[in-house]
Amino acid sequence: MKREEIAERVIKVTARELNQKAEDIKESDRFAYELGADSLKSIELVAAFEEELDLDLDEDEALKVQTVGGAIDFFAKLLPE
Amino acid sequence: MAEYRVLTKAEIAALEQNGCSAESWDAVQVVGNFDPTRVVNSHFSGETLLGAFTEKINVDGIDRACGIYNARLHECVVGDNVLIDRIGSAIINYHIEDNVIIEDVFMLRAESGAQFGAGVRVSVLNEAGGREVILFDDLNAQIAYMQALFRHDEQFQEKLESIILQNVDAAQHAYGVIRRGAAVRNCGSIRNVHIGEDAQVIGAVELSNGTLLSCPEHPSVIGAGATVHNFIIAEGAHVDGGATLENVYVGQATRIGNQFTAENALFFANCEGFNSEVNSIFAGPYSVTHHKSTLLIASLFSFYNAGSGSNQSNHMYKLGPVHQGIFERGSKTGSFSYVLLESHVPAFATIIGKHLTNIDAPNLPFSYFVEKAGVSYLTPAINLFSVGTTRDETKWPARDRRRANNKRDFINFDVFSPYTIEKMRRGRAELLKLYQETPREKNMIVYGGVQVKRLMLRKGAKYYSFAIDRYLIGKVMDRVEQALDADASWDAVKKNLTAADGENVSEWLDISGLLTLKSRIDALLQRVKDGRMASLSDLMAELSAIYESYADDEWRYVAYAFKSEYGMAPADLTPEDFAGLLQKWLNAANSIASLTLDDAEKEFADFARIGFGLGFDEEDRQRDFLAVRGSTETNAVVQKLRRGKDAIQRRAQKMEQKLATLK
Numbered sequence: 001m002k003r004e005e006i007a008e009r010v011i012k013v014t015a016r017e018l019n020q021k022a023e024d025i026k027e028s029d030r031f032a033y034e035l036g037a038d039s040l041k042s043i044e045l046v047a048a049f050e051e052e053l054d055l056d057l058d059e060d061e062a063l064k065v066q067t068v069g070g071a072i073d074f075f076a077k078l079l080p081e
Numbered sequence: 082m083a084e085y086r087v088l089t090k091a092e093i094a095a096l097e098q099n100g101c102s103a104e105s106w107d108a109v110q111v112v113g114n115f116d117p118t119r120v121v122n123s124h125f126s127g128e129t130l131l132g133a134f135t136e137k138i139n140v141d142g143i144d145r146a147c148g149i150y151n152a153r154l155h156e157c158v159v160g161d162n163v164l165i166d167r168i169g170s171a172i173i174n175y176h177i178e179d180n181v182i183i184e185d186v187f188m189l190r191a192e193s194g195a196q197f198g199a200g201v202r203v204s205v206l207n208e209a210g211g212r213e214v215i216l217f218d219d220l221n222a223q224i225a226y227m228q229a230l231f232r233h234d235e236q237f238q239e240k241l242e243s244i245i246l247q248n249v250d251a252a253q254h255a256y257g258v259i260r261r262g263a264a265v266r267n268c269g270s271i272r273n274v275h276i277g278e279d280a281q282v283i284g285a286v287e288l289s290n291g292t293l294l295s296c297p298e299h300p301s302v303i304g305a306g307a308t309v310h311n312f313i314i315a316e317g318a319h320v321d322g323g324a325t326l327e328n329v330y331v332g333q334a335t336r337i338g339n340q341f342t343a344e345n346a347l348f349f350a351n352c353e354g355f356n357s358e359v360n361s362i363f364a365g366p367y368s369v370t371h372h373k374s375t376l377l378i379a380s381l382f383s384f385y386n387a388g389s390g391s392n393q394s395n396h397m398y399k400l401g402p403v404h405q406g407i408f409e410r411g412s413k414t415g416s417f418s419y420v421l422l423e424s425h426v427p428a429f430a431t432i433i434g435k436h437l438t439n440i441d442a443p444n445l446p447f448s449y450f451v452e453k454a455g456v457s458y459l460t461p462a463i464n465l466f467s468v469g470t471t472r473d474e475t476k477w478p479a480r481d482r483r484r485a486n487n488k489r490d491f492i493n494f495d496v497f498s499p500y501t502i503e504k505m506r507r508g509r510a511e512l513l514k515l516y517q518e519t520p521r522e523k524n525m526i527v528y529g530g531v532q533v534k535r536l537m538l539r540k541g542a543k544y545y546s547f548a549i550d551r552y553l554i555g556k557v558m559d560r561v562e563q564a565l566d567a568d569a570s571w572d573a574v575k576k577n578l579t580a581a582d583g584e585n586v587s588e589w590l591d592i593s594g595l596l597t598l599k600s601r602i603d604a605l606l607q608r609v610k611d612g613r614m615a616s617l618s619d620l621m622a623e624l625s626a627i628y629e630s631y632a633d634d635e636w637r638y639v640a641y642a643f644k645s646e647y648g649m650a651p652a653d654l655t656p657e658d659f660a661g662l663l664q665k666w667l668n669a670a671n672s673i674a675s676l677t678l679d680d681a682e683k684e685f686a687d688f689a690r691i692g693f694g695l696g697f698d699e700e701d702r703q704r705d706f707l708a709v710r711g712s713t714e715t716n717a718v719v720q721k722l723r724r725g726k727d728a729i730q731r732r733a734q735k736m737e738q739k740l741a742t743l744k
Contacts, residue, residue, distance in 0.1 A: 033687065039680060040449065040460055047540040051521075056543075059672040063679050 001079040006053075007072045013048045014068060017041065027069030035068075053079060083161075085110035085130050092117045101125070112161070119148030123165075127156035132179065136162045140182060140266075156256070178261040178278075186268045191257025195273035198291040199252030201311040203328045204345045205229050205363040206379055208395065208402035214347060214363075216313045216330055217248040218292060219617055222349035222365055222383075222490040222593035223624050225330070229363055230381075231606070240609045248617055252292075262297070277301060277316070284321070285309070299334070299484035315350075316485035322355070332366070333489055334482035349383075349593065350490040351482055357387065361395075361402075365410070365593035366492050367477055379422060380406035383593055384477060390417035393424075409443065410591055411473065411496065424530075426450070427508075428501055428591075429464050442529030444508040445541070446501050447548075450531060457531040461512060461541030462505075465548050466676035468684075468718060470496060491628040493596040497552045499638035500589040500596045506642065509545040512538045549646065550669035554662050556639045557651045558736065561659065570744040571656055578651035580640030581633070587641060597627050598634050656740050663740075667733045674726040681719050685712060 007027070015022040018035050031037040037045060046062050049055070053075055065071050088096070093106050095117035103109050104126035111131045119134035137144040145164055152168040159165070160179035165172070169187035183189065202213040205225075212229040214220075228245070231237060259265065260278040268285045276282060277295030284305035291312035295301040301314055304321025314320060314331040322338030331337060332349035339355040348354060348364045357375035362368075365383025372389030379395040379402065391414040395404040404422035411429035414420070419435040426432065427446045434452025442448065447464035450457060464470050474496045481492075515526060516538035525532045557578065564577035588599035605623050608614040614623060644650045647662060654662075683689070693709070694702030713719045 032683075039683065040451070040463065043460070043463065043540065044534060044536060047534075047536040051536060051539075058668075059547075060675040063675055 001053075001076075002081055003072060003076050006075045006079065009052055010049065010068060010072050010075065013052050014045065014071075017045045017048050025068055027067065027072065029068050030066050031068070031071075032066070049075070055079075083112050083130075083132065085112060088115075088117075096120055103129075116148075119146060121148070121150045123149045123151065124153045126154075129154060129156070130158040132159055132161035132163065134162060138162060138164045138180065138182060140164065140184070158256075160261070174255075175257045175259060177259045178263075180262045181259050182264040182266060183259070184266050186265055186271065188270045188272070189257070189259075189265065190270075190272045191254070192273055193255045194253055195257070195290070196249065196252050197254065197257070197273055197275045198311060198313045200246075200249040201290070201313075201328055203330065203347060205347055205361050206381060206405040208345070208361045208379055209400075212405075214330075215242065215245050215249065216311075217245055217252060218294060218313060219248060219489070219621070220313065220330055221621075221624075222332070222492075223595050224620065225347055225349070225363065226365075226593040234606060234610075236610050237606045240612070240615075244609070244615065244617055244620060260295070263295070288312075296485050298486055304338075315489060316487075317483060324354075333485055350488070350492065351477075351480065363593070366490055367480075367594075374417075378406075379404060380408055381593075382408045382412070383591070384410040384412075384473070386413045388414055388416040388418060391415075392418070393420045393422050395422045407443075409446070410594075411470070413469075428504065429470060429496065431464055431467075436531070438530045440530050442531070444504050444511060445529070446504045446508070448541075459528060459531045459533045460537055461508065461533065462544035462548070463541075465544055465673060466680050468677055468681040468722070471677055471722070472718065490594055491624055492594040493628075493631060495596065497548065498589075498596050499586075499635055499642075500591050502549055502552050502642065503587060503589055503638070505545040505549055506646075509542045509549070512542040512545075516542070547669040547672050549642075550665050551673060553639055553643045553646060554666035555670070556636070557643060557654075557659075558663070558666060558732075560651070562736065562739075565739050565743075569739070569742060575652050575654075578640075578654065580637050580651065583637060583641035583644070586634065586638045589638070595624070595628060596631060598638075601627050601630070601634070656743055660737070660740055663733060663736055667729065670729045671726065674722065674729055678719070678722045678726060681716075681722055682713050685710065685716070685719075 011022050011025050014025055018037055018041060020035060029035050031042060046057060050057055055078060065074050087110055088106055099120060100122040101120055102124045109125050109129045112133050114133045115131060116134055134148040136147055138147050147162040147164045150166040152165045153171040155171055155173045157172055158176040160177055162180050163177055164182045166184040171188060173190040175189055175191055199217045201216045203216060204210050204213050206212045206229060214225045214228045227241060257275055259276045262279040263276045265282045267283055269287050272289040274288045275292040277293050279297050279300040280293045280295035281300060281302045285303045286306055286308045289310045291309060293301050293303060293314045294316050296316050299317030301316055302319045306323035307320050309326045311328045312326060315333040317334040318331045320331060320337045324337045324341045326343045328345045329343050330347045332352060334350055335348045335352040337354040341354045341357060343359045345361045346359050350366045352364050353369040355371045356373045357370040359377045361379045362377050363381045368382040368385040370377060370387035374390040375387050376392045377387060378393050380393055385408055393406050395402045406420060406422040407425045409426060409428035412426050413431045415433040418432045420432060421437055421439055424440040425443050426440055427443050427448060429447045430450060432450045436450060436452050436457045438457050440450060445461045447462050449460040449463045478494045519526050519535050523535055526535055560577045561574050564574040585600035586598060590597055590599050590602055614620055640651050690702060690706045694705035
């Protein structure tokens with residue numbers, strides 16, 4: 001999958017799950033800080049990414065992802081073009 | 082048994098010289114070496130037996146001569162080296178054993194035929210009655226649970242009550258007893274109360290109809306300002322701080338104080354009750370409420386922690402206060418949380434907010450219940466990764482304060498046990514079924530009266546799988562390691578993985594701290610019903626045997642559940658099968674450890690630093706936080722979790738090496 005498509009889907013899911021406007025979300029935004037994801041929201045967000053991209057993520061690896069851009073890169077590795 | 086004699090004329094004269102009088106000196110008998118100079122300004126009526134007062138006894142650091150001073154005694158037996166001084170009204174109908182101190186007490190009175198708290202019926206769970214627990218000296222958490230919760234079996238209840246009433250009848254006494262070494266000082270009125278060995282009753286306002294069990298290994302205390310009516314208080318319990326209790330059982334090593342009030346309540350071992358109010362509760366072992374504004378009502382708890390302002394409601398203004406709550410072991414309620422009864426909160430759940438819906442989710446342990454804008458939401462399995470749960474697992478056994486030789490309550494501390502694992506297996510199946518049945522466009526579904534996010538159905542199921550895999554494969558791995566340490570052959574492993582039959586091993590009960598197979602309880606019920614178990618000692622012996630059988634039963638359950646999960650019995654595994662499962666265990670254990678560590682490390686994140694370094698710059702804010710809270714590099718819990726995570730890797734590697742060198 002192309003990085004642009006992954007980025008679009010990651011931002012769409014992030015906006016929906018964290019009640020943000022998609023156009024306001026930047027790749028540098030951290031989920032736990034700028035986007036206000038607490039522990040519960042973080043888990044729900046991972047679940048939403050899994051469903052959106054049809055993946056079963058490794059929890060340990062997923063925890064290392066801190067930013068929107070990091071998530072896009074992480075999924076890009078799992079979903080090669 | 083001491084030998085008594087009548088007083089000599091010289092002794093009577095000496096007593097009268099000391100300001101003493103008697104209704105009849107003929108009714109006063111003494112031991113051979115009785116010293117009349119140790120009895121001053123006192124009056125005796127009824128049959129009186131007095132011991133030898135030859136020694137001194139220490140009171141508040143001062144040695145005082147034993148004897149009877151400034152007192153009125155009616156129908157009393159007084160042992161050797163007792164100190165009685167300044168009795169406001171009288172001591173009536175008490176047997177006072179050796180080395181007891183009684184001073185500055187308004188009245189101690191026992192009435193013939195009193196039952197001393199035995200036979201009091203405590204209305205737990207249902208304030209309007211129907212689940213009463215009868216108090217008696219040897220009550221424990223398990224017998225109380227059977228009285229309150231096994232109401233479905235009328236025949237069993239009749240037989241159980243008959244066994245209990247034998248003990249209640251035996252408690253009926255013609256007189257009160259104050260056992261050896263006890264102290265009763267600075268108290269108001271005490272009526273029909275037995276006081277146990279080495280107990281300290283100091284500053285109590287009013288006590289009536291009760292027994293204070295106590296022992297030298299763990300003396301009990303009723304202290305400042307306590308008012309307690311209709312009670313049994315067990316060894317090592319501590320009740321003070323103006324507590325007001327009525328119709329209560331206070332278990333071993335339980336602490337109550339700071340204006341706590343309780344009515345119709347049972348507290349078993351190691352509970353704590355301060356500041357709060359409780360009504361009609363069954364507080365199993367380790368139930369804790371510390372804060373003002375908390376009112377716990379009509380509910381069953383164990384290993385429970387109440388946040389400030391926790392409340393439940395049992396009225397609904399229909400047929401009165403008839404609603405009940407079940408909070409399974411390990412539940413926590415957050416500040417100003419509210420739970421509408423009836424509700425059934427699963428084990429190790431956390432409740433946040435005000436829930437105006439009836440929660441009914443026993444198969445989803447380790448869940449969060451959060452209320453937002455009046456709507457209740459459930460997030461399944463999330464507490465599996467709470468650092469609090471990890472702490473609790475080690476905290477409870479380390480905080481078992483009971484020192485009495487006879488530990489009354491049978492307590493299993495395991496957080497992950499067949500009880501919780503089987504609940505998770507059922508919960509997982511329910512979650513996956515709901516996930517498959519729910520269309521993708523639907524964001525939320527209703528489960529057990531609360532909203533669950535559709536996405537969390539699958540996620541919760543996955544998290545339960547982690548816990549199930551870690552537990553089941555981990556238990557098998559324990560036995561593989563044990564066998565390989567003794568003999569590096571797979572035959573030895575297979576032998577160690579055999580299990581007795583797997584019949585009736587999937588149903589488990591938590592009998593207020595005692596985890597056991599339902600089939601064992603069914604058998605116990607049957608034996609009580611058909612009269613094979615007809616005494617309290619039979620019942621206690623059976624409960625003890627059930628408690629001791631936990632390890633064997635757990636292994637039988639593991640073998641059964643393992644086969645159900647992975648398609649083969651542990652004893653049928655090949656080294657290759659096991660190597661595959663080892664990877665599954667590693668993934669599960671590692672995932673749980675990582676998520677738990679992440680939860681702990683959040684305590685050191687930027688948002689946790691709010692309010693630090695007040696008035697100073699950013700650098701000082703960081704320094705202030707570091708000085709007060711430390712860092713992930715210095716925090717003991719985080720370090721322990723990191724070591725634990727490393728240990729998981731090492732254990733898996735070591736096992737792989739062992740498998741590679743099999744004979």
